[in-house]
Amino acid sequence: MKIVKRILKIVLALIGSLVLIGIITLWIDASRTNYLEINKNASVSHNSYLIKNVNIIPMNQDTVLVNKMVYIKEGIIKKIDDTIEMKGIEIFDAENKYLTPGLIDMHVHVWDRYELGLYLSNGVTAIRNLWGMPMHLRIKEDIIEENIFAPSFFTTGPKLTGSEFIGDDNLNLNNPSEAKDKVISYKERGYDFIKTYYGLDKEVFDAVISQAKISEMDIVAHPSQKVPFSYHLNTQIKSIEHAEEIVQQPLQFDLDTSKLQPIIDSISQSKHTRYSPTITVFNNIYQMMMDDSILDSESLKFMNPLIKMDDSKRQFERWHTAKQEDPSTIDRIKKQHDFHLTIVKKLHEAGVTIICGTDGGIGVTLPGFSIHKELAFYKEAGLSNYEVLKTATVNASQSHAMMNQHGTVEEGKIANLLLVDENPFVKLSSLKNPIYVFVKGRKLNRETLDSFKEKAKNRKNLVATALRYLENLVIEK
Numbered sequence: 001m002k003i004v005k006r007i008l009k010i011v012l013a014l015i016g017s018l019v020l021i022g023i024i025t026l027w028i029d030a031s032r033t034n035y036l037e038i039n040k041n042a043s044v045s046h047n048s049y050l051i052k053n054v055n056i057i058p059m060n061q062d063t064v065l066v067n068k069m070v071y072i073k074e075g076i077i078k079k080i081d082d083t084i085e086m087k088g089i090e091i092f093d094a095e096n097k098y099l100t101p102g103l104i105d106m107h108v109h110v111w112d113r114y115e116l117g118l119y120l121s122n123g124v125t126a127i128r129n130l131w132g133m134p135m136h137l138r139i140k141e142d143i144i145e146e147n148i149f150a151p152s153f154f155t156t157g158p159k160l161t162g163s164e165f166i167g168d169d170n171l172n173l174n175n176p177s178e179a180k181d182k183v184i185s186y187k188e189r190g191y192d193f194i195k196t197y198y199g200l201d202k203e204v205f206d207a208v209i210s211q212a213k214i215s216e217m218d219i220v221a222h223p224s225q226k227v228p229f230s231y232h233l234n235t236q237i238k239s240i241e242h243a244e245e246i247v248q249q250p251l252q253f254d255l256d257t258s259k260l261q262p263i264i265d266s267i268s269q270s271k272h273t274r275y276s277p278t279i280t281v282f283n284n285i286y287q288m289m290m291d292d293s294i295l296d297s298e299s300l301k302f303m304n305p306l307i308k309m310d311d312s313k314r315q316f317e318r319w320h321t322a323k324q325e326d327p328s329t330i331d332r333i334k335k336q337h338d339f340h341l342t343i344v345k346k347l348h349e350a351g352v353t354i355i356c357g358t359d360g361g362i363g364v365t366l367p368g369f370s371i372h373k374e375l376a377f378y379k380e381a382g383l384s385n386y387e388v389l390k391t392a393t394v395n396a397s398q399s400h401a402m403m404n405q406h407g408t409v410e411e412g413k414i415a416n417l418l419l420v421d422e423n424p425f426v427k428l429s430s431l432k433n434p435i436y437v438f439v440k441g442r443k444l445n446r447e448t449l450d451s452f453k454e455k456a457k458n459r460k461n462l463v464a465t466a467l468r469y470l471e472n473l474v475i476e477k
Helices: 002-031 114-121 134-144 176-189 202-214 229-233 244-248 257-269 279-290 305-325 328-349 370-380 385-391 446-456 462-476
Strands: 049-056 065-073 076-081 091-101 103-108 124-129 152-155 160-162 171-173 194-196 219-221 237-241 274-276 417-420 436-439 442-445
Touching: 002 462, 114 124, 114 436, 114 446, 124 436, 134 152, 134 462, 160 194, 171 176, 176 202, 194 202, 202 219, 229 237, 229 257, 244 328, 257 328, 279 305, 279 328, 279 370, 305 328, 305 462, 328 370, 370 385, 442 446
Parallel strands: 049 091, 103 124, 124 152, 160 171, 194 219, 219 237, 237 274
Antiparallel strands: 049 065, 065 076, 091 417, 417 436, 436 442
16 A cells, blocks of 8 residues: 555656646746737837828728828727827828738637737738637637737637547537537637538538527538538538638539539529638648758748647648659649639639638648738739738628728728738738738837747747647547
């Protein structure tokens, strides 16, 4: 008995030591992102002032409002006019630059707080996180409380998946009762949306949709192959993700535009449905096959180290092997990417509302940077600069009621804005390096934004990320 007690004490001591080490690791990682903290007493935190000499890209109409003034009070756009007379308030001279809504990425996967700075540095002032974990609820709370500089943050709960899709990234549902319980739980805990994923059969899917309606939670759908593709046009489902899912499911990899058109027509007839193509993440398969050194590239230094070590590496090895076994795979992937551009073109021509999403944060799809690549693909698909910019501003903001205060430069909207050198209707790439990013009215200059990039580069938080993911497995599984 004494030996058993001694062993138990040793085990408990080891567990205690590991817990302490884990707490210290997470504390150190948190302290390394304190550069995002808002000092509400410092001048940089001021969110009430008057902007003068500014050309406005309002995005509620295809126009430029020339040489305007904008009054921002406590982070809200209060007035836009030719002349605004106010005394005792800071005046910010925009020097005839262009003021646009901040960009919105509607499909991301956030792994740490460093990425919040990466999004801001690329002009992304709102994100929709589509794989919710407990850490995201803490991030969301800090952003709502205005404790940190970050994009406005909206998140689904964990991915709801059919029973046979086993994996630590899936929340497997086995019956309708379990499905309803999960939706209720996610609502109570503070998740914003429900994400449906592979493998949901009709019975379970119906339960998710029914309870989501009762709980007043919008659904974001990664299509399930267990129901017809048209099933995802339900009014509770606010957006469908990935152009590649049209190829994989209803088309069964047949890249035939005549077979595509009826699918496009069915989506367009569902007036509420928005589509998020996420062309970039699929194109990155092609990039991985074309560049054998991509994992060692300068750009990959901005990926979370755990994701880079695990997901990025596994995806690269999968497609590198596929290329070696069958060199024609490269051409097949490139043709499918080109077909995705056709899908975007057809969706747009049919009047389907396209929303910009990148799948940033997984594989080799960089947080923040990738939105500019995604927008460029929409341009290549035939959209005008105004139509392209709509996908990442007003279209995105109208997807969910809770996002309606974003997406346009209008009185009453949140002052999440960009100040750029050139008119993006003429030069879309001017959005890549905004001179200023405004977060609820607080101004971040280019020097600060560049520092956010540098802080995120080559970060050493692999263990901290693993611990937060372990927390997710313990709580959610």
